[in-house]
Amino acid sequence: MSNNTNNTEVLLEENNQTQAQTPIENKSTFEKKALLVLSAVFVAVLLGAWGYAMKVRQGVASNSTTTHADPAALIEVERLRNLADSQLDNSRAYFLLGSQSIYDKQKKEKETLLESLTTFEKDHSLPGVSDIVKRVKEIQVKGDEFFEQAVEHREKKTESKIVGQFYQSKTSPLRSQLNQAFDDLVQLHQAEIDKAKVEIQEAASQAEVQIPMGMTWLTGSLAAIFLCMAYLVIRLSRKQAFQLAQQKRLYEQAKKAVQDRDETLFAISHDLQDSLDMIASTADRMATTPQGLNIVESGELMKSTVTTIEGLIKDIRDQKNMEMEGITLRMDQLSIDNVLENARTLMQPMAKQHDVRLQVDSVNPPVLAFYDNERVLRVLSNLIGNSIKFSPKGEKVVVKVRSDQKFVNISVIDNGPGIPAGQLPDIFENFWQAKKTADQGAGIGLAIVKTIVEAHGGTVQIQSQTGRGTTVTFSLPRRRPVGASIKKANITVKGAGLGAADWQ
Structure with missing residues (x-):
C-alpha cells in the first residue's frame, strides 16, 4: 500500500511540475499587468473629472444671482x-x-x-x-x-x-x-x-x-476602460477555469493510471499464480509418483502451463502495442485444422486438470483462411481456457467451425454459468474479469481476442444467458487482405502486402 501511495504522489508531483512550466501559471501575465494599468488610468480619469466638475459648478454659481422672488x-x-x-x-x-x-x-x-x-x-x-x-x-x-x-x-x-x-x-x-x-x-x-x-x-x-466636449470624451473613455477591464477579467476567468480543469483532468488521469496499474498487477499476478500453482502441483506429483508411471502426461501439463504464462505475457504486450503504435501480423494462407489441432493439444492438459472434456470438431472439407498462426492460436487458447475455467466438472467444451464465401467462423461453446445481459457490453474491456469476478482470472483474454480478430479484419460476437452457458464466435478472412486497420485512429496493423482495408 505504501508503494502505491508513493507512486501516486510521484505521478501527481510530475503533473504539478508540468503545470508549473506552462504559461498559464506565469504570475506576471499580460492580463494582470494590463488590469493594473487600466485601474490606475481609471482612478486618474475619475479624479480629473471630479475636479473639473467642481470648477464648472463654481462657475455656474458665480454667474447665477440669488433672487428673492417667491x-x-x-x-x-x-x-x-x-x-x-x-x-x-x-x-x-x-x-x-x-x-x-x-x-x-x-x-x-x-x-x-x-x-x-x-x-x-x-x-x-x-x-x-x-x-x-x-x-x-x-x-x-x-x-x-x-x-x-x-x-x-x-x-x-x-x-x-x-x-x-x-x-x-x-x-x-x-x-x-x-x-x-x-x-x-x-x-x-x-x-x-x-x-x-x-x-x-x-x-x-x-x-x-x-461644459466642454471633453465630458463626452470622458464618458467614452470610461466606457472603453470598463470594456477593456471586463474583457481582461473574462480572459483571466477563462484561463483560471481552464487551469482548474487541467489540474482536475491531470489529477484524475494520475489516479486512473495508478488504479489501472494496480488492477493490472493484481489481475496478472492472479493468472500467473494459478499457472504457477499448477506447475507446483505437477512437480509435487512427479516427485511422489513411482518411476515408470505417466511422467509424459505431467510434463505435457507443465509445458502447457508455461505456454499459458507466455501467452498471457504476449497478450499484455500486444494489447499495449496496439494502444501505442500497432502490431505486425504475419498472415499466411493456412488450413484452419492446423490451428485447431494446435489449440486442442495445448489446452487438453488444462481440460484434464479441471475434469472437463474438450471436443474440437474437424472441418470437412478442409477450409483455408489468411491469418497469423501464433496470434490466432492465442485467441483460441484464451477462449478455450475461459470456457474450461468456468465449466463445471464433467461438462464439455466444444469448438465448431462454419464458413461462408468471405469468412471462416469459429465458435467456442461451453455449459458454464453464463454472463448476465447487463454485463455483456463491458465484457471486451481490459481486465473486465478483474473488476467483476477477480477470483476467476485477469480478464485481458477477451480484450486481446477482440483486438487480434479485428486486426485480421474479422469480428467477435458473444451469446450468453445466465445458467445456460456461453458461445463466443470470431471470424477470419478466407481471402487475402490487401490491408486492415483498427477502429482507433492511432492504431494501425502492419503486415506484408497490407494496404487499404479491403479484400481481393
Whole structure:
C-alpha cells in the first residue's frame, strides 16, 4: 500500500511540475499587468473629472444671482385682497342688519389684515413692498374714519339703508385703491419672477457653454476602460477555469493510471499464480509418483502451463502495442485444422486438470483462411481456457467451425454459468474479469481476442444467458487482405502486402 501511495504522489508531483512550466501559471501575465494599468488610468480619469466638475459648478454659481422672488407671495397677496374685500363687505352688512356677530367679524378681519400686512412686509422684502404696504394701511385708516362716521349716523337713529348707502359711497373709492395697491404688489413680484426666469435661463446657457466636449470624451473613455477591464477579467476567468480543469483532468488521469496499474498487477499476478500453482502441483506429483508411471502426461501439463504464462505475457504486450503504435501480423494462407489441432493439444492438459472434456470438431472439407498462426492460436487458447475455467466438472467444451464465401467462423461453446445481459457490453474491456469476478482470472483474454480478430479484419460476437452457458464466435478472412486497420485512429496493423482495408 505504501508503494502505491508513493507512486501516486510521484505521478501527481510530475503533473504539478508540468503545470508549473506552462504559461498559464506565469504570475506576471499580460492580463494582470494590463488590469493594473487600466485601474490606475481609471482612478486618474475619475479624479480629473471630479475636479473639473467642481470648477464648472463654481462657475455656474458665480454667474447665477440669488433672487428673492417667491411665487408664494402672489398667493398671499390674493389672500390679503380677499380679506380686505370681506372686511368692507361685512362692515356695510353691519350697518344694514345691525348684527353684533357681523360687527365682531369685521373687527377681527381688520386686525388680521393689519397683522398679515406686517408679516408680508417682513417675509417678502422686495424693493417697493414697504411703500405699498404703507399705502394699504393708510387706506385702512381712512376706512376706519368712514366706519366711525357711519356709526355716529346710526346712533342718531338714521335709517339703516341710508347709513349703508353712506358707508358704501365712502368706501367704494377705497376698495378701488386697495385693489390697485394689491395689483402693484402682484406686478412687483411677477416682475421679480420673470427676472429670475431670465437669470435661470442665462445661467443654464452659460453652464451649457462651460461644459466642454471633453465630458463626452470622458464618458467614452470610461466606457472603453470598463470594456477593456471586463474583457481582461473574462480572459483571466477563462484561463483560471481552464487551469482548474487541467489540474482536475491531470489529477484524475494520475489516479486512473495508478488504479489501472494496480488492477493490472493484481489481475496478472492472479493468472500467473494459478499457472504457477499448477506447475507446483505437477512437480509435487512427479516427485511422489513411482518411476515408470505417466511422467509424459505431467510434463505435457507443465509445458502447457508455461505456454499459458507466455501467452498471457504476449497478450499484455500486444494489447499495449496496439494502444501505442500497432502490431505486425504475419498472415499466411493456412488450413484452419492446423490451428485447431494446435489449440486442442495445448489446452487438453488444462481440460484434464479441471475434469472437463474438450471436443474440437474437424472441418470437412478442409477450409483455408489468411491469418497469423501464433496470434490466432492465442485467441483460441484464451477462449478455450475461459470456457474450461468456468465449466463445471464433467461438462464439455466444444469448438465448431462454419464458413461462408468471405469468412471462416469459429465458435467456442461451453455449459458454464453464463454472463448476465447487463454485463455483456463491458465484457471486451481490459481486465473486465478483474473488476467483476477477480477470483476467476485477469480478464485481458477477451480484450486481446477482440483486438487480434479485428486486426485480421474479422469480428467477435458473444451469446450468453445466465445458467445456460456461453458461445463466443470470431471470424477470419478466407481471402487475402490487401490491408486492415483498427477502429482507433492511432492504431494501425502492419503486415506484408497490407494496404487499404479491403479484400481481393
